[in-house]
Amino acid sequence: MNYLLKLSYDGTNYCGFQVQPNGRSVAAAFQDALEAVLGCRPDIKGCSRTDAGVHALGFMLNFHADTRIPAAKLPLALNQHLPPDIRALEARVVPDDFHARYAAHxxxxxxxxxxxxxxxxxxxxxxxxxxxxxxxxxxxxxxxxxxxxxxxxxxxxxxxxxxxxxxxxxxxxxxxxxxxxxxxxxxxxxxxxxxxxxxxxxxxxxxxxxxxxxxxxxxxxxxxxxxxxxxxxxxxxxxxxxxxxxxxxxx
Amino acid sequence: MNYLLKLSYDGTNYCGFQVQPNGRSVAAAFQDALEAVLGCRPDIKGCSRTDAGVHALGFMLNFHADTRIPAAKLPLALNQHLPPDIRALEARVVPDDFHARYAAHxxxxxxxxxxxxxxxxxxxxxxxxxxxxxxxxxxxxxxxxxxxxxxxxxxxxxxxxxxxxxxxxxxxxxxxxxxxxxxxxxxxxxxxxxxxxxxxxxxxxxxxxxxxxxxxxxxxxxxxxxxxxxxxxxxxxxxxxxxxxxxxxxx
Missing domain, CATH: 3.30.70.660 (Pseudouridine synthase I, catalytic domain, C-terminal subdomain)
Known part of the structure; x- marks a missing residue:
């Protein structure tokens, strides 16, 4: 299944969304939470990079995974493992070829x-x-x-x-x-x-x-x-x- | 002269306004700034205590001091010595017996x-x-x-x-x-x-x-x-x- 998820985060303590060689990224923190909830660490496609220190009210990302957890319940499960400065707001299933960045209008x-x-x-x-x-x-x-x-x-x-x-x-x-x-x-x-x-x-x-x-x-x-x-x-x-x-x- | 001054502060890192035996108070931080600007450390009368962690948008205090700095310029001078989570917003001269707490309506x-x-x-x-x-x-x-x-x-x-x-x-x-x-x-x-x-x-x-x-x-x-x-x-x-x-x- 392809999940599209909306995140909000305070970027103060992050090197940006994208995984970087140096510094803690929002994507890595999100993957840690995914791993805790789903037991796997899928690739994440973000709607944009966002520089170090930039915040997000509605950042969109998608990833492919198999889970029995209904999409609507995913945010609650992920928020138990995400740091308080990153919150999952909502999630839904999208078509398999949907890409959070390329589909953005x-x-x-x-x-x-x-x-x-x-x-x-x-x-x-x-x-x-x-x-x-x-x-x-x-x-x-x-x-x-x-x-x-x-x-x-x-x-x-x-x-x-x-x-x-x-x-x-x-x-x-x-x-x-x-x-x-x-x-x-x-x-x-x-x-x-x-x-x-x-x-x-x-x-x-x-x-x-x-x-x-x-x-x-x-x-x-x-x-x-x-x-x-x-x-x-x-x-x-x-x-x-x-x-x-x-x-x-x-x- | 009796100066009445308005402060704004983020109380997160303070034990409250009032000087306490343990913990850093807003009043002590303000007295440090006064000392740096005026070369003296007058008593401060605050409009209220305020507990640890409580914030202020318009806290009023008064103190007696002699200075050639015009009241209207005092906030600017003090802000150069106050920590960024405390800001002096405005100041004026009030009658000698004015007390920031007792005069509060x-x-x-x-x-x-x-x-x-x-x-x-x-x-x-x-x-x-x-x-x-x-x-x-x-x-x-x-x-x-x-x-x-x-x-x-x-x-x-x-x-x-x-x-x-x-x-x-x-x-x-x-x-x-x-x-x-x-x-x-x-x-x-x-x-x-x-x-x-x-x-x-x-x-x-x-x-x-x-x-x-x-x-x-x-x-x-x-x-x-x-x-x-x-x-x-x-x-x-x-x-x-x-x-x-x-x-x-x-x-």
Missing amino acids: TKTYLYRIHNSPIDSPFAARYYTKVPGRLDADRMQQAAQYFVGKHDFLALCASGSSAAAHGDTVRTITACDVQRRGDDIDITVTADGYLYNMVRILAGTLCEAGAGRLAPEAVPGILASRERKNAGPTLAAKGLFLKSVDYDTPIE | TKTYLYRIHNSPIDSPFAARYYTKVPGRLDADRMQQAAQYFVGKHDFLALCASGSSAAAHGDTVRTITACDVQRRGDDIDITVTADGYLYNMVRILAGTLCEAGAGRLAPEAVPGILASRERKNAGPTLAAKGLFLKSVDYDTPIE
Whole structure:
């Protein structure tokens, strides 16, 4: 059987989702729990890598295994063996050839900024702190220039294999900035992402919000295809993989 | 000069506000910062004790000191010496005889519950987790029975000096329960609190929310003046001192 499973995790203590030679990965912790519950250690296909320190509200993965445990009961069983910073939320059986990454239609990321002259003691793990006042309306204006099918090479960190292969066109279907008190949430939905793309996009929106960049300058930055023209790469800890949408309804 | 200062802190790593023989207190950490900035270590009057692990969004304290630093700049100076889980938010000069505790008209506490069959990896530090579904409407109904001037001995942990002195009448001016998704916030405003009163009140509201207690049973629990008739004491980590109101307007 092919199981599709939704995970939520606090990425603070992990080197990312993917198994790595150095550092503890979310995937390895998940495989340990699978082994404890199913007695086997199947390969896991994640919907994305996610960098060290990045969090997830709805990470999707699939694996093939045989078990008598009904899919709906799997999360409960796995949660007894997962560390508290990783939780299995739901599971279902999907067609044998379903792949959590390739079947993804769009993925939505959330980037959280705490924008206050004084740090909040509660924002340490899940926000990037920006002390200078950001104009969220300007950020929202700038965000709209990212929506559409564009070459996003200017928002791609160096060392990306997609960039090396000239595969840097993606489609952003929604990009929204919302302020609630001192918190600013940036939500991005796209069919795919380049390396560090959301963190650089968020950094570029902060430049607009701080008044150092005109929102209308965004198309020129994209057209330049030059990383140096975009804003800084914001910290991993503000980034959350929020949800994954599949073509086929996965209810 | 008498300075009144507002603090926010994550209480996870502290034994409470008050200096204690064992354990690190928020007050001691604050005095260290004062000493670094002012070169003296004045007595601090806090608006309340707050137990080990309890957090604060707007804790008020006052101290007497002489400094050329303008009050409005004090938080910035102190934050350079405070640990990141304690932040000074604002400061002002108040009359010489102003006392952060005795001048308090009411204090407002927030109790946060994460109510989901599956724990959230993000709720570990700042919520009490209740897996079974709670009916927030029933909790709100029960909460209204706490509003008013009552003898709250039934909501007082043993070992309280107020109880020993028969001083257990307090006035709750507002008590509200609000659900947002999987989170339930209980907000209580009163002229004073007995030992563990908010945590026992929250535990009693959870009994109502879980259907084990009728909202109409609350007056009988209060009238009984018996701790055993109220609900359990919920964990410190869900409790936040939200704000303090003073008779005299303090901006």
